[in-house]
Amino acid sequence: MKTISTYLISACILLFSVASMEIAVAQKPSKKKTTSSKSIKLKKSQRGALIGVGAGAIIGGLIGKNNKNTAIGAIIGATVGGAAGAIIGQHMDKQAEKLQKDLGETAKVERVGEGVKLTFNDALLFDFGSFQLRSQSQESLRNMAKTLDQDQTTLLLVEGHIDNIGSKAFNSKLAGKRAQAVSNLLVNEGVTASRFKIIGQGESSPIASNSTDSGRQQNRRVEIGIYASEELKKAAQNAVIN
DSSP states (O other), rough: OHHHHHHHHHHHHHHHHHHHHHHHHHHHHHGOHHHHHHHHHHOOHHHHOOOOOHHHHHHHHHHOOOOOOOOHHHHTTTTHHHHHHHHHHHHHHHHHHHHHHHHGGEEEEEEEETTTEEEEEEEHOTTTTTSSHHHHHHHHHHHHHHHHHHOOTEEEEEEEEEEEEHHOOOOOHHHHHHHHHHHHHEEEHHHHTEEEEEEEOOOOOOSSTTSSSHHHHSSEEEEEEEEHHHHHHHHHHHHHHH
């Protein structure tokens, strides 16, 4: 309950901050209604972007806390918020759109807060018990690599998940190797290795019941959290100042 209360309070603070910005602008003397003052006043679309990005971060934070999902956690941890966060959110909108075209049915693409979360169906990437990428999935990953290479301002956390069949030690090792296999292909296609963080979650973060075949299949997955680098954060903050 404390966690939920914290995020609800954060949501109220965000909404109050946006309203305060508009009130402050409205109270400026009429003489100063120059071009620069107009650029400060929030339009409806800008106000919506601020609230939307902030709310997305809050909701994503709740999801991350409840599911121990480090991909979402990485996105939330990189959250800037405010006008700079809205700019990053717009940047990620475009990134998500490109990645959806690149990956097609290979992965689920979601916008979360100020980042993008990708969930790869294990069955489309690997044979059972293997960490060798299937040839049919490699083309989609190559397309993804091109998009990532064109935008050097994002970082990636890649994590492997698996069901509870087998020992925990084996599952953790296999999950790590699968995350590494995806990362290696992207790096081999030109994405800078220093942008990656790789985690083998093993069976510790299921998203479905391991008591059924369909549930276990959902739990066998690779997730990628794409979030803003310090470079992108600074660029967004400078855009707001200027």
